[in-house]
Amino acid sequence: MSQLVGARLIGVGAAVPAAVVTNADLEKLVDTSDEWITTRTGIKERRVVSEDETASGLAIDAAREAIAHAGIDSGIIDLIIVATSTPDNLYPSTACMVQAAVGAARAAAFDLEAACTGVIYALAVGQQFIGSGTFKTVLIVGVDIHSRFLNWEDRNTCILFGDGAGAFVMQATDGDNEILATYLRADGSGGHLLLIPNTGAAYPHAGTTPPKAMHRFLHMNGRAIYEFAVNAVPEAVKAACARAGIRVDDLDFLVPHQANQRIIKAVAERLGMRPEQIVSNLDQYGNTSAASIPLALRDALRRRQIVPPATCALVGFGGGLTWGSAIVRWTAGT
Numbered sequence: 001m002s003q004l005v006g007a008r009l010i011g012v013g014a015a016v017p018a019a020v021v022t023n024a025d026l027e028k029l030v031d032t033s034d035e036w037i038t039t040r041t042g043i044k045e046r047r048v049v050s051e052d053e054t055a056s057g058l059a060i061d062a063a064r065e066a067i068a069h070a071g072i073d074s075g076i077i078d079l080i081i082v083a084t085s086t087p088d089n090l091y092p093s094t095a096c097m098v099q100a101a102v103g104a105a106r107a108a109a110f111d112l113e114a115a116c117t118g119v120i121y122a123l124a125v126g127q128q129f130i131g132s133g134t135f136k137t138v139l140i141v142g143v144d145i146h147s148r149f150l151n152w153e154d155r156n157t158c159i160l161f162g163d164g165a166g167a168f169v170m171q172a173t174d175g176d177n178e179i180l181a182t183y184l185r186a187d188g189s190g191g192h193l194l195l196i197p198n199t200g201a202a203y204p205h206a207g208t209t210p211p212k213a214m215h216r217f218l219h220m221n222g223r224a225i226y227e228f229a230v231n232a233v234p235e236a237v238k239a240a241c242a243r244a245g246i247r248v249d250d251l252d253f254l255v256p257h258q259a260n261q262r263i264i265k266a267v268a269e270r271l272g273m274r275p276e277q278i279v280s281n282l283d284q285y286g287n288t289s290a291a292s293i294p295l296a297l298r299d300a301l302r303r304r305q306i307v308p309p310a311t312c313a314l315v316g317f318g319g320g321l322t323w324g325s326a327i328v329r330w331t332a333g334t
């Protein structure tokens, strides 16, 4: 087999809505408390879109920031992949909307749906296109606005999620491959544990019989997802490290999907990683689904928790069920 072309990340960006919803705000909506939410999840506040904000708008802002960080002209982008479960419409894809807005005139564009693991799946797909020599520059965006599908009277779910977008620019490199390995998994038999039903074409007569709002809310079995996550995340990191030919001890940082601080802590302990190696901004944004990993990485670079060069395990899990990890050597400037 011919030698694959190496790929590296050269830019990261993120965008969140301006409106902040604090735990104190949620105390006015449901029977909960700042103390319960903080101790059970680590979340203090989250961002929520206003009526006129959209997933595509956040995706475009995050993409522009990543392109500026990479220092490239958007005209050289060959492919745009947007990972989202909450697109503006069934089509055109959010990726096509980003393509037009950022002026990536020659780029192919498509959406990919793997819930909160979406950005890891997109990184793996982008790496394949670069590795095969098909494309040189790939823009990846993860965006979700789950607030549009939350039951704001259900304390089990409405406290957890926030809206946001994150983006990476990935490019072929003459030097060493810096996406060292990826590992993707799915288990469709667990799809019922986390879902947003009646939002697709399975719902009959969509034009004449709108579903009751209640039927379109996010549903979750929190305990089952918790158990799944604390097992799936260490498995994915270990498997991706094995593929990369490194040990977990060789990792400098873990950039996990931001769902629950207790999950992050349990995973770090299982992997034998120290608190200062764990990237988290969950307290400010909650679970932003497909956006959370680039959003967390961008903030860790900004506050100089991560200073390149650094070997990072990016790891996601979520609906589908899906999970996966990418081992990335981050050398791009901050």
Ligand SMILES: CC(C)(COP(=O)(O)OP(=O)(O)OC[C@H]1O[C@@H](n2cnc3c(N)ncnc32)[C@H](O)[C@@H]1OP(=O)(O)O)[C@@H](O)C(=O)NCCC(=O)NCCS
Binding pocket: 031, 032, 033, 036, 037, 040, 041, 116, 155, 156, 159, 160, 194, 220, 222, 223, 225, 226, 259, 260, 287, 317, 318, 319
């Ligand atoms: C949802 C989650 C925070 C619940 O935490 P938990 O410690 O498992 O809590 P439990 O479900 O056992 O509930 C304990 C009690 O708190 C109550 N409770 C649930 N949400 C509450 C809230 N927001 N405020 C106050 N009490 C709450 C429950 O009703 C339950 O009461 P009961 O004992 O009287 O029945 C936790 O299971 C979790 O984070 N799961 C993973 C979810 C996730 O990551 N989803 C996204 C994946 S991408």
